[in-house]
Amino acid sequence: MSSEHASAVDTFMQGLKKRNPGEPEFHQAVEEVVETLMPFVLANKQYLDGRILDRLTEPDRVVIFRVCWEDDDGNIRTNRAWRVQFNNSIGPYKGGMRFHPTVTLSVLKFLGFEQIFKNSLTGLPMGGAKGGSNFNPKGKSDREVMRFCQSLMVELHRHIGEDTDVPAGDIGVGAREISYLFGHYKRLVNRFTGVLTGKGLAFGGSLVRTEATGYGAVYFMQNMLARVGDGLEGKTAVVSGSGNVATYCAQKLIQSGAKPLTLSDSGGFIHDPDGITQEKLDWVVDLKTQRRGRISEYTQQFPGTTFHEGQRPWSVPCDLAFPCATQNELEEEEAKTLVGNGLKAAAEGANMPSTLGAIRIFLGNQIPFGPAKAANAGGVGVSGLEQSQNSLRIAWSAEEVEDRLKSIMESIHEQCVQYGGGGDAGYCNYVQGANVAGFVKVADAMLAYGVV
Numbered sequence: 001m002s003s004e005h006a007s008a009v010d011t012f013m014q015g016l017k018k019r020n021p022g023e024p025e026f027h028q029a030v031e032e033v034v035e036t037l038m039p040f041v042l043a044n045k046q047y048l049d050g051r052i053l054d055r056l057t058e059p060d061r062v063v064i065f066r067v068c069w070e071d072d073d074g075n076i077r078t079n080r081a082w083r084v085q086f087n088n089s090i091g092p093y094k095g096g097m098r099f100h101p102t103v104t105l106s107v108l109k110f111l112g113f114e115q116i117f118k119n120s121l122t123g124l125p126m127g128g129a130k131g132g133s134n135f136n137p138k139g140k141s142d143r144e145v146m147r148f149c150q151s152l153m154v155e156l157h158r159h160i161g162e163d164t165d166v167p168a169g170d171i172g173v174g175a176r177e178i179s180y181l182f183g184h185y186k187r188l189v190n191r192f193t194g195v196l197t198g199k200g201l202a203f204g205g206s207l208v209r210t211e212a213t214g215y216g217a218v219y220f221m222q223n224m225l226a227r228v229g230d231g232l233e234g235k236t237a238v239v240s241g242s243g244n245v246a247t248y249c250a251q252k253l254i255q256s257g258a259k260p261l262t263l264s265d266s267g268g269f270i271h272d273p274d275g276i277t278q279e280k281l282d283w284v285v286d287l288k289t290q291r292r293g294r295i296s297e298y299t300q301q302f303p304g305t306t307f308h309e310g311q312r313p314w315s316v317p318c319d320l321a322f323p324c325a326t327q328n329e330l331e332e333e334e335a336k337t338l339v340g341n342g343l344k345a346a347a348e349g350a351n352m353p354s355t356l357g358a359i360r361i362f363l364g365n366q367i368p369f370g371p372a373k374a375a376n377a378g379g380v381g382v383s384g385l386e387q388s389q390n391s392l393r394i395a396w397s398a399e400e401v402e403d404r405l406k407s408i409m410e411s412i413h414e415q416c417v418q419y420g421g422g423g424d425a426g427y428c429n430y431v432q433g434a435n436v437a438g439f440v441k442v443a444d445a446m447l448a449y450g451v452v
């Protein structure tokens, strides 16, 4: 980075931190983007004169509300919920809802901000948003989760709509939660619309939406490897997480001839040196979505495997890394370990799983590195396809949706290469590519609207 760029980034970040105190995740997400965008913005005066970076880092609005609900013992419980409607320049707000005790305004602002760029990269007309609550679904009965979702929707329904803002799932919000949320929205407004995505197949959901994020991350990896004349066949992979994204990432790896070696949750990671097979994965999906158990149980079911309590899987030697659990789960020292063990490429299934230090290690060692905005966009991409199907009142076949998902991931890869340097053969900086490619469309729309 030249000194002019460095000082422009520094001045910008100082202002942002002053305006948004106590929001470290939001600062981190913006810093990564601004660091790579600044040279482009300085070279393209219209964005500088239009103060696009100032405008793009200020959400259109944030709705904060109380959610009261009654637990199974008759106690009154209170949670806080948010919807961060970040930017709707290129389409209705779109982004998931996260239910997890670590949810704060800072976390949702980082997620909403990244969603603007990710959604732009998909090529579909979707703005950026994120929402959620500090509610912890773990250990709650289905009825408790239902009462919480219904109470949350009593307020949220005023702020969303199929042409306004279309929420979906994220950590702690899967098929069960989306069903409760959608069912209650429908009661409140007396309209059946595509207001949420990730719905059940019987009521407007799309085939392949469940699988889309994990599958998309593997397709993105496939594109990165193909660019350097390599492929997935025979590669070993370390995957973190054991939720929606991680399990379908592992599934597509298996289908592509690669061998996933690990999965994890907040309790630790399991290592299966023989490789996780489809049969074992079916057991994990049942464990996580039906029995709501812990990944440590894997070792009792499958002998010859180990559980590493309180640890993350990055010390296991592998060709490919797929962080698919949560933010900041892969730090600088862990990136060094992966590279030292011969890592060939990494793709982020989770949002911002790699710290800024870890990203610098990957880029510095010229490891093909697919950042979240690009690599995990398959989930929201298929959400966009679900919206299209709902509007058209039709349902596409699994094959049709998966073909479209593949094309979306391929197009995102091409856009990254276009703006990521390296020409035809050189090293592609996918972080720069994703940030600049995602930015241009949104920024041009904002300029066209005038001063708003």
Ligand code: NDP
Residues within 6 Å of the ligand: 100, 102, 169, 170, 171, 172, 173, 174, 213, 241, 242, 243, 244, 245, 246, 264, 265, 266, 267, 324, 325, 326, 327, 349, 350, 351, 376, 377, 379, 380
């Ligand atoms: P799930 O709730 O299905 O799974 C989350 C997984 O991550 C679980 O294994 C969970 O373990 C683990 N995890 C969550 N929080 C922590 C934490 N603080 N520390 C360690 N492990 C943690 O969520 P998803 O699979 O949907 O989401 C995973 C990631 O992918 C998130 O970053 C999400 O934003 C991102 N993502 C999701 C998309 C989607 O379509 N669902 C689309 C694009 C990105 P435990 O059970 O112990 O909490």
Ligand code: 2IT
Residues within 6 Å of the ligand: 094, 095, 096, 097, 118, 166, 167, 168, 169, 170, 197, 351, 376, 377, 379, 380, 381, 383
């Ligand atoms: O982070 C994400 O892209 C998601 N959680 C999916 C959002 C969506 O609207 O499908």
